[in-house]
Amino acid sequence: MNDDRLLDIKNLQIWYRTYRGYAKVVNGVNLYVGRGEKIGLVGESGCGKTTTMKSIMRLLEKEIVHIPDGGEILFEGKNILNLPEREMQDIRRRKISMISQSPMAALNPVFKIGEQMVDIIKYSGLLESNNKEDMIEIARNAIKTVMIPDPDRILNSYPYQLSGGMRQRICIAMSLMTPRDLLIADEPGTALDVTIQDQIYRLLNELVKDKGCSLIMVTHSLGVARELVDRIYVMYAGDIVETCKTKNLFDNPLHPYTQGLLDCIPRLTGRGLSEGIYGYIPDYHVPTPGCRFYPRCKEAMEVCKNEKPPVIEMENEHYVACFKYVTENFT
Template sequence: MSKNSPIIEIKDLHVWYRTYGGFSKVLNGVNLYVDKGEKIGVVGEAGCGKTTTMRSILRILPEGQSHTPQGEILYHGKDILKMDRKDLQHVRTSGVSMIFQEPSAALNPVFTVGTQIYDVIKYSEAGKGCSKEKIKQMALQAIKEVMIPDPERIFDCYPNQLSGGMKQRICIAMAIVTPREVLIADEPGTALDVTIQDQVHRTLKELVEKKGMSLIMITHSLGVARELTDRVYVMYAGNVVETARTQDLFANPSHPYTRGLMSSVPRLAGGGLAEGIYGHIPDYLNPPQGCRFHPRCPQAKECCKRQKPPIVDLGNGHKVACFLDAEVV
């Protein structure tokens, strides 16, 4: 762990959504940080709040519907949630960039990919005062960097002329074309086939390392997190339930949810499948009291139903939010 202050630090973040049935209390106190040059993974199942957390970093949640009652997101010590328009614009254009899950939805179908990359540079600080020719060169360079052969031809293509893997590479190119500190990748490989996913992940990892950026990798696949990241956060129902360095987490998962998740993954080594985790993710309109995992937890006790579990430090940055570990320590 570095002594310097982290680039992004999320403290006790709560996000609610307005719905007809009242507030849907999705995030319930998320704590997370990213150091410079670090690759972290945020793992969890669908609907656990991974994307909501990441979108609130860039403040791109639907404004009228989302509500942040509590918490702060510090970017170099400055709270993003309280920033004015100009500062926020600065974060978006030269601080943090994001890659979305569905490349075909992230790209505008009526402009060529070249134009879209061009615009990213034009309105960023790096592109200020550059000539048209210079900007185009930068765009072509970015396309080349994501291992697309023949960048000149691709520059004039519309998104529908490209394959899914190609489109995701273009999205990566857009995210890295201007210097950024943090790259948020929201399941960049999920919509792709395994062999293509492997290529995209490799490209992403190489570029992030080359440029010294920090990476926040959101994924539902434990395997992807293991291969790409240094440190992992496991999320369940709007809470970070466990965090540790990647190898520690896989060697010694502590939270009952992490263990259940790991045993549910089909192994290449065979040996059948485990039972899975009983039940499903809670209704956020009326989330369970106490630990949000207790209705599904095989080891739930009385106190789990009433109190929010404490965060227990197991050493070496391995933290787990569970009463079971509180007893042991």
């Protein structure tokens, strides 16, 4: 593994077991994160972004998920998919943290916020003494960091006593209060109003700079990704279709799907409403054997229907998976 790569995902496939058979949601994803690097993962809802992130934390239910052989999720050189549960728990406690887009799923409804935050600090090994007052003070400061007033009241509250936005900020506070090597932010602004969103995104940016941790920002918003990350991966229906440095993506989008996403962004100059991208993501039970964007692509060719496009480097670190850029002739 490249020493500069903290996380390296190789040929990852994830299938869900359903009554109709396997839903092949993630289709051979390749993705890496450098140490101290910020990357963005963008795409429509249902494209497999959260599934991919949960696989890093190994939070997918084994009973309904099948990961075919050949895929790897290397964290600091170790394949997360093969680690014993005890070692995986240690990674969750000390190495990787994930901000969920569903705060009620991340918080235990029968314990007070303070109890849950103190447990995180206790098992992270942040304090040698495990003095409860010291742990409560760390939790109190973390709550202040995410712009919530009256932290003592929050610590004594149950999750159901807080609004959706407050719960989301608590989840963010939990992720930020102990040092981590990798922070996964899965749509962290989902339940927040616009002003708080901006503050939270700035906070995440400062965290990465100050503490030197790496960040994976999962988002629908290309505008958020443009402001926060160094590189962007564009995901469509379980495939990474384009990846490059952030500036290059906006200056020179190559894949028809990326171009469609950018065309959907409202412009200050007007131009009327965007038509969006025609169609829907495919049925994962019977996806096209070729490019999964084929049914929606205005530039589709016959070869796209039956063959998966190769990943081509068009310029320095700008990769695209599209037959449009292949010069060879296919029959």
